[in-house]
Amino acid sequence: xxxxxxxxxxxxxxxxxxxxxxxxxxxxxxxxxxxxxxxxxxxxxxxxxxxxxxxxxxxxxxxxxxxxxxxxxxxxxxxxxxxxxxxxxxxxxxxxxxxxxxxxxxxxxxxxxxxxxxxxxxxxxxxxxxxxxxxxxxxxxxxxxxxxxxxxxxxxxxxxxxxxxxxxxxxxxxxxxxxxxxxxxxxxxxxxxxxxxxxxxxxxxxxxxxxxxxxxxxxxxxxxxxxxxxxxxxxxxxxxxxxxxxxxxxxxxxxxxxxxxxxxxxxxxxxxxxxxxxxxxxxxxxxxxxxxxxxxxxxxxxxxxxxxxxxxxxxxxxxxxxxxxxxxxxxxxxxxxxxxxxxxxxxxxxxxxxxxxxxxxxxxxxxxxxxxxxxxxxxxxxxxxxxxxxxxxxxxxxxxxxxxxxxxxxxxxxxxxxxxxxxxxxxxxxxxxxxxxxxxxxxxxxxxxxxxxxxxxxxxxxxxxxxxxxxxxxxxxxxxxxxxxxxxxxxxxxxxxxxxxxxxxxxxxxxxxxxxxxxxxxxxxxxxxxxxxxxxxxxxxxxxxxxxxxxxxxxxxxxxxxxx
Amino acid sequence: xxxxxxxxxxxxxxxxxxxxxxxxxxxxxxxxxxxxxxxxxxxxxxxxxxxxxxxxxxxxxxxxxxxxxxxxxxxxxxxxxxxxxxxxxxxxxxxxxxxxxxxxxxxxxxxxxxxxxxxxxxxxxxxxxxxxxxxxxxxxxxxxxxxxxxxxxxxxxxxxxxxxxxxxxxxxxxxxxxxxxxxxxxxxxxxxxxxxxxxxxxxxxxxxxxxxxxxxxxxxxxxxxxxxxxxxxxxxxxxxxxxxxxxxxxxxxxxxxxxxxxxxxxxxxxxxxxxxxxxxxxxxxxxxxxxxxxxxxxxxxxxxxxxxxxxxxxxxx
Ligand SMILES: Nc1nc2c(ncn2[C@@H]2O[C@H](COP(=O)(O)OP(=O)(O)O)[C@@H](O)[C@H]2O)c(=O)[nH]1
Ligand SMILES: [Mg+2]
Numbered sequence: 118x119x120x121x122x123x124x125x126x127x128x129x130x131x132x133x134x135x136x137x138x139x140x141x142x143x144x145x146x147x148x149x150x151x152x153x154x155x156x157x158x159x160x161x162x163x164x165x166x167x168x169x170x171x172x173x174x175x176x177x178x179x180x181x182x183x184x185x186x187x188x189x190x191x192x193x194x195x196x197x198x199x200x201x202x203x204x205x206x207x208x209x210x211x212x213x214x215x216x217x218x219x220x221x222x223x224x225x226x227x228x229x230x231x232x233x234x235x236x237x238x239x240x241x242x243x244x245x246x247x248x249x250x251x252x253x254x255x256x257x258x259x260x261x262x263x264x265x266x267x268x269x270x271x272x273x274x275x276x277x278x279x280x281x282x283x284x285x286x287x288x289x290x291x292x293x294x295x296x297x298x299x300x301x302x303x304x305x306x307x308x309x310x311x312x313x314x315x316x317x318x319x320x321x322x323x324x325x326x327x328x329x330x331x332x333x334x335x336x337x338x339x340x341x342x343x344x345x346x347x348x349x350x351x352x353x354x355x356x357x358x359x360x361x362x363x364x365x366x367x368x369x370x371x372x373x374x375x376x377x378x379x380x381x382x383x384x385x386x387x388x389x390x391x392x393x394x395x396x397x398x399x400x401x402x403x404x405x406x407x408x409x410x411x412x413x414x415x416x417x418x419x420x421x422x423x424x425x426x427x428x429x430x431x432x433x434x435x436x437x438x439x440x441x442x443x444x445x446x447x448x449x450x451x452x453x454x455x456x457x458x459x460x461x462x463x464x465x466x467x468x469x470x471x472x473x474x475x476x477x478x479x480x481x482x483x484x485x486x487x488x489x490x491x492x493x494x495x496x497x498x499x500x501x502x503x504x505x506x507x508x509x510x511x512x513x514x515x516x517x518x519x520x521x522x523x524x525x526x527x528x529x530x531x532x533x534x535x536x537x538x539x540x541x542x543x544x545x546x547x548x549x550x551x552x553x554x555x556x557x558x559x560x561x562x563x564x565x566x567x568x569x570x571x572x573x574x575x576x577x578x579x580x581x582x583x584x585x586x587x588x589x590x591x592x593x594x595x596x597x598x599x600x601x602x603x604x605x606x607x608x609x610x611x612x613x614x615x616x617x618x619x620x621x622x623x624x625x626x627x628x629x630x631x632x633x634x635x636x637x638x639x640x641x642x643x644x645x646x647x648x649x650x651x652x653x654x655x656x657x658x659x660x661x662x663x664x665x666x667x668x669x670x671x672x673x674x675x676x677x678x679x680x681x
Numbered sequence: 682x683x684x685x686x687x688x689x690x691x692x693x694x695x696x697x698x699x700x701x702x703x704x705x706x707x708x709x710x711x712x713x714x715x716x717x718x719x720x721x722x723x724x725x726x727x728x729x730x731x732x733x734x735x736x737x738x739x740x741x742x743x744x745x746x747x748x749x750x751x752x753x754x755x756x757x758x759x760x761x762x763x764x765x766x767x768x769x770x771x772x773x774x775x776x777x778x779x780x781x782x783x784x785x786x787x788x789x790x791x792x793x794x795x796x797x798x799x800x801x802x803x804x805x806x807x808x809x810x811x812x813x814x815x816x817x818x819x820x821x822x823x824x825x826x827x828x829x830x831x832x833x834x835x836x837x838x839x840x841x842x843x844x845x846x847x848x849x850x851x852x853x854x855x856x857x858x859x860x861x862x863x864x865x866x867x868x869x870x871x872x873x874x875x876x877x878x879x880x881x882x883x884x885x886x887x888x889x890x891x892x893x894x895x896x897x898x899x900x901x902x903x904x905x906x907x908x909x910x911x912x913x914x915x916x917x918x919x920x921x922x923x924x925x926x927x928x929x930x931x932x933x934x935x936x937x938x939x940x941x942x943x944x945x946x947x948x949x950x951x952x953x954x955x956x957x958x959x960x961x962x963x964x965x966x967x968x969x970x971x972x973x974x975x976x977x978x979x980x981x982x983x984x985x986x987x988x989x990x991x992x993x994x995x996x997x998x
Contacts, residue, residue, distance in 0.1 A: 136962040136963070136965060136966045137962065139965075139966070139969070140893065140896070140962065140965065143893060144704055144706075144897075145704065146704065146705050147703065147704065147705060147708075148705040148708050148709075176971070176972060176973045176974040177972045177973050178973040178974055179974060198838075199838075199841070201837075201838030201839045201840075201841050201842050201990070202838075202839060202842055202857050202858070202987075202990060203987045203990055204857075204858055206987075212857075212858055213842050213857065213858070213860055214842070215838075215841045215842055216834045216841050216842075216884070216885070217834075217835070217841060218834070218835045218885070218887045220887075220889075224705075225705045227885055239862040240860075240862065242862060242864060243844075243862045243863050243864055246864035246865045247864075247865060247866075372715065372718040372719060372722060373718040373721060373722050373748075375748055375749075375750070375751045376751070377750055377751035377752065381750060381751075383750070383751075385718055385747070385748075386715075386718070387711055387712075387714070387715040387866075414749065414750065415746070415749065416745060416746040416749040417746075426703065426708060426711050426712075427703075427707065427711050428710070428711040428714035428715055428718070428746075428747070430749070441722055465862045477871070479867050479869065480867075482719070482722070533865070534865070534866075537864070537865045537867065538867065539862075539864055539865075539867045539869065541869055541871055546869070546871035546872060546873065547861065548861045548862045548863070548864075548869045551862065551864045
């Protein structure tokens with residue numbers, strides 16, 4: 118390579134190199150996919166560039182094309198190796214995922230280098246959805262930022278098995294062990310919350326690195342004598358890949374029916390999990406019909422046994438009506454078939470999630486119309502659930518989904534293929550949301566649910582939390598205001614007497630309590646315990662509109678109430 | 682084989698060691714076949730761009746595998762610039778016959794008749810007319826709503842940004858700053874009339890993967906990839922194949938050079954390399970020793986920084 122490297126060549130093509138031995142070793146190699154995550158400028162692209170460079174995975178012409186450019190001063194700006202769009206190089210940021218490939222003598226890797234900006238969160242989710250591991254970069258000087266939390270949460274939700282927290286730019290904090298330890302403990306406490314909220318528990322790994330200088334990236338460095346773990350690459354080489362799902366129950370979503378002539382009907386698909394053998398009894402879902410595997414057909418000859426993740430074609434002993442979108446399982450190991458389920462959603466479209474819109478839900482190889490009702494949103498800043506019916510772009514929540522037709526599905530945590538779906542906006546065709554099944558619900562809407570109603574459910578139902586409003590206004594304005602609230606679907610009550618305790622009790626129970634007092638000509642409103650009183654002017658219609666706007670602006674009403 | 686007796690649903694546990702590691706090539710193959718089948722099922726009128734090179738050869742084999750024992754359920758389309766090597770065209774026709782696929786060939790005849798070439802025009806405008814324009818015209822003429830291409834993400838920086846299902850607007854253009862999110866293997870194939878999707882089943886394959894797969898699967902490829910003495914114009918380090926008369930400089934005489942092509946394109950813009958690699962293992966061995974990327978031998982990407990991205994935005998593959 119044109120540039121002096123401190124590392125020995127990993128692909129030594131010396132004199133005693135044997136191509137046959139090389140090919141033999143290559144056949145043994147497996148594949149690990151990982152993605153980067155973290156806030157802008159934490160060093161994601163630099164780290165990937167460094168990994169590629171130090172494993173001799175970049176060609177001279179690619180190095181030459183970035184020399185003397187970028188933002189790393191006299192150092193090579195490694196980020197330029199992955200920031201492949203002009204807009205990215207001009208702005209010095211990553212906009213969309215870049216996929217890069219490298220291999221070591223141990224295994225092959227696919228990297229998804231993702232953007233850090235909040236507005237591009239969906240591209241980060243794209244990169245993480247297929248990853249076995251995610252490297253969350255944290256700038257040692259800045260600590261765990263909101264974007265680090267958001268990305269770590271999304272990676273957790275997406276079921277990424279390993280989260281590697283790379284505390285970067287250690288060179289700028291003198292490789293201080295304390296800094297590393299405190300970031301580690303802060304991250305661990307967030308990870309506990311993320312695991313509880315998402316229902317997934319990834320394995321955590323922490324490594325202090327300097328991406329720019331290559332410290333602990335390919336090899337453990339002397340700069341951090343207090344760190345006794347592996348270098349990043351050593352860790353990546355030793356993580357188990359998700360392939361290994363062949364001992365899970367057999368699942369084959371049918372993608373395509375192959376009928377070259379009358380005598381052959383093959384059901385083609387990629388095995389999502391498990392193993393299948395000729396002669397195995399199988400069930401077709403959702404129909405529930407059963408048969409046995411007659412042949413496992415491939416271009417390279419029939420197989421006796423096949424397992425995930427191979428793409429195969431099966432023929433069955435009986436003539437069953439099977440089409441694209443059906444699921445084949447082993448008899449006795451069927452999945453649930455349902456129309457209703459609860460799912461985590463990551464919203465990715467500029468048009469917010471709106472329960473009144475029609476969405477197409479794509480799940481395995483089928484697309485069905487679906488209704489989506491939000492249960493709650495997840496506020497990662499405060500680590501809380503909040504009520505609401507809307508999900509804006511890049512926000513996360515939990516929703517109830519009802520599909521037009523029943524589908525065979527599983528919880529995402531049990532099966533990444535059978536628990537995943539995307540929502541497509543039926544009007545714009547945009548890929549609007551990514552969903553992960555949390556819980557399959559009973560289809561019978563009249564089934565008894567004996568769980569107590571929570572405050573959150575109440576707030577979600579009414580579109581607001583309980584609060585006392587003290588209005589000073591002519592009675593005509595008070596009446597019109599109450600009527601407008603009622604019309605908007607608000608749970609509004611107006612206690613008859615001026616009883617000092619009733620309003621508080623009702624508000625605590627979730628009502629919007631209107632306490633009105635004759636105010637002559639002036640109109641003012643006090644919301645809850647806030648000291649501030651807003652003065653309002655104008656005739657009745659205008660005054661009511663202003664009052665409603667005030668409620669929305671102060672987040673008493675969630676704005677979707679307008680359209681109810 | 683382990684037969685199941687008397688209807689028992691019990692599958693005896695398989696020793697993990699025998700299954701656990703799925704080689705990367707099997708994994709890539711399974712993923713690509715999944716993509717091919719999705720497209721065949723979800724689109725009205727898909728087509729496979731067939732460029733005759735090594736990547737197309739792999740893609741074609743994967744299509745045979747995906748629909749076996751049935752035929753490939755879509756036509757192949759070759760965009761012929763008029764500057765392809767003669768060996769390539771002969772190989773193309775033989776290959777289409779051998780796999781039993783319908784082959785369509787499209788040429789931008791007005792531009793070819795007008796004498797368009799990379800020397801009278803610059804390479805950028807030549808490509809624009811003979812490749813991009815021809816491609817867009819062909820897709821429109823036949824009304825294709827999905828087109829497979831053999832491009833790989835490891836080829837070039839802007840390709841590394843491409844989705845597997847890459848949305849194109851009514852004019853066939855790519856908007857890299859506003860791509861559809863693409864999670865798991867759930868591809869959004871919904872388009873409005875006039876819009877289309879470019880599909881890249883080999884997205885995750887590297888140059889090395891492609892060669893290893895060709896070797897393992899014994900996939901036929903054009904002889905130009907193998908080293909042998911060939912007439913070349915020698916210009917310093919560069920070797921230019923003797924195919925088109927206009928390439929020669931005044932008084933320039935070709936020499937026989939033991940050489941081969943690392944990637945196939947139009948003859949005036951594809952440089953050969955000196956090489957002794959006349960077998961697949963030798964080609965793979967040589968690949969390990971390369972210090973520059975495969976596109977370094979192509980004239981077209983070097984015109985300016987980001988030229989591939991610009992071409993792709995305009996509708997190029
Ligand atoms: N000193 C120092 N600077 C770094 C390190 N890693 C990245 N940088 C710099 O931080 C800036 C942002 O890096 P980049 O990789 O683009 O961040 P990204 O937005 O997370 O991809 C660049 O100027 C890098 O050169 C590091 O380990 N040490
Ligand atoms: Mg970046």
